[in-house]
Amino acid sequence: MYDITIIGAGISGCSLAYELSKYDLKVCVVEAENDVAVKTTKANSAILHAGYDPKPGSLNARLNVEGSHLAKEICRKLDIPRKQLGSLVVAFSEEDIKTVEELYDRGVKNNVPDIQIISKEEVLEMEPHLNQEIYGALYAPSAAVVNPWEYAIAMAEVAIQNGVTFYFNQTVEGITKKGDDFEVKTNLETINTKYVINAAGVHADSIHEMVAEPTFKMKPCRGEYYLLDLEETDTVHHIVFQCPTKVGKGILVAPTTHGNIIVGPNATNISEDIVNTGQDTANTTLGLNDVAEGARKSVPTINLANSIRNFSGIRANTDREDFIIEEVIPNFYDVAGIKSPGLTAAPANSLYLIELMKEKGLVLNEKEDYIDKRRRIHxxxxxxxxxxxxxxxxxxxxxxxxxxxxxxxxxxxxxxxxxxxxxxxxxxxxxxxxxxxxxxxxxxxxxxxxxxxxxxxxxxxxxxxxxxxxxxxxxxxxxxx
Known part of the structure; x- marks a missing residue:
């Protein structure tokens, strides 16, 4: 009998495993694939967002800023590549300047540290390869980039060191309430557990509906990227965004922790029917052309001929605007709709949920011999x-x-x-x-x-x-x- 079973080993599941491993609890993670972080977590922009974009008062806003702060310490302790580069949201018109001002106001309300609106001249001094016709930008020095799969692997490894069990290649086929407990049936075995946390990404709605009526609907969205050779390292030195729209934060141009330049993503809604078919993460000529056009708007001289790889990832969007972190039925919790800034917010999301579970009766006793470090040879x-x-x-x-x-x-x-x-x-x-x-x-x-x-x-x-x-x-x- 497990105290807690987490379904899904993306960044949300790994972060939850890491935080829960600090307590005297028997915890397991069930993952359909053969490794952690092989879906959305491995194929995203790798940004730790500053927190000026989410609507003030939302979970996104609160947990973004908190998660960005927590990530800095976690990366230091667990030897995870992270670079605090700062971000620029670039304005290309007077209308964009109004958006930048709105983002600045949001950032102030969300307690984003040290944000400021800077002039065209200041932006071009920082990034001389940007479009010379820009009007100015929002500068957020707390924004960073991280190695996203290493982030998840590191937290999973610390969780394992502290007793958490990971079950790979196991697809959840059914969940049955047995008194106060649950039976989680996979393709290989049945797991008995007192609590279930649904962190199944694009499949979170299906897991939810195993125990309750629908309260949200998945609306998966594909984003396509270019990854450029190290020859292009000097293209930009900050995370360069365009003004956000209803479908996303626009095409970004940013360094990675390894020194490459990443460009993207676009945003294309896809059918749930093609998720996990191989078509869901396929690159398209139309999509890559959109990304290229958007990138050249920010950096006209960007050399996309030096692309060494194209890839795409799936955002686990839902029909609800905010993160979904809530109890569904007694002792069953959803962590769903964790779209951007989900990577940033992951550790804060975990602490938020654990506190919610504690309020509902989960007993938490801290381990005296907890191992909270990880070192690798580089x-x-x-x-x-x-x-x-x-x-x-x-x-x-x-x-x-x-x-x-x-x-x-x-x-x-x-x-x-x-x-x-x-x-x-x-x-x-x-x-x-x-x-x-x-x-x-x-x-x-x-x-x-x-x-x-x-x-x-x-x-x-x-x-x-x-x-x-x-x-x-x-x-x-x-x-x-």
Whole structure:
């Protein structure tokens, strides 16, 4: 019997697991995929928003600003890449200036620190490659970028260190109320639990409807992106937004924690019928053209020919404007509609829900031996002396496998045995960034497959690209011949 079962291991589920692991509770997380953060969390803009955009008084507003503050400390403690770059919302007309003024007023009401409206000259001094016809901008120095999947992995690993169990490749097929408790039936087993937290992202409505009548409807929305080569690092040095519209925050141009430039997203509503079919995250010519046009409005000289990858992600939008964090029936809670600024707000969302559960009777006793730290070896960031020492201790550090990012054989092998080990080539990529450089795994990919097969003592034919059974290789060439 578990005290709490969390459904979904995106940023919301991982953050909840992390916060709940601080207490004497038996907690598990049920995830349909073979890893954490493989849906919306891995494919977004990676922004920790300052908090001037949400409507004052909303949960979005309160939890955005609080989450941004909490993220800074969590990233420091758990060794998660984060860069506080500051953001600019650029105005291209007098009408946009009015929007900037409205955002400034919202930011003040939402307690966003140090925001200010700056002149055209000040903006262009900060970002000389921006459109020279701009009128000014809102500057929010507290905005940051984070590695989103590393953020989720780190919190999940700390949760595991403190006793939380993760069940992967398990799809929830039904939830039955049994007295005061629940039976959560998956494709593999039945889990008995006192509380259920629905953090299932785009599937949150389906999970909700297993126990209650509908109170919201999912309206999934696809956003498409360009990721540019490191040659474009100097394009911008801040997170550059356009004025927001009803469908989103507009096309952004921003640095990532790794130094690349990310461009996007657009916003295209999609049918729930195509979610998880492969079509949901497909890139389209029309969508990428929209992104390119929007990016050139902000940065006319941006070189999209230096794109090393296009990708898209799904926003878990609903027909309700605000976050949905509430009790549905006794001891069953929704954490749904966690669209932007969901990545930013995740830790604050978790604390908000835990406090709500406490008010409803959840007993919370803090652990005395809680482990709240995580450290990783970053060979590619080490000094010459540190690298020599690592190679002396483990010669595998002396073999560079991913030349684009300077990732070693030791990095890859260790990712297969860390607290939350990689299960696939993309799982290795999310933990080590092997394959994220200019060649996108063109050179190192085959070698990574070999290392995974060797380290796990399996056939190369069994190595997955990402999801379970997404085998890269289908047979040996000699067999085909």
């Amino acid at each position: 060979f590619n960031q080490a000094s010459i002396e540190e690298k020599q020492q690592l190679i002396q201790e483990n010669p595998d550090y002396g073999r560079i496998i991913c030349r684009c990012e300077n990732i070693t054989e030791a990095d890859i092998r260790e990712s297969l045995h860390q607290t939350l080990p990689a299960q696939s080539v993309d799982g290795v990529k999310r933990r080590t960034i092997a394959g994220m450089g200019r060649c996108q795994g063109g050179f190192c990919g085959p070698r990574v497959v070999e290392i995974i097969a060797d380290e796990l003592n399996i056939s190369p034919l069994e190595v997955d690209l990402d999801r379970l059974n997404s085998h890269i290789l289908v047979s040996q060439s000699k067999e085909v011949l």
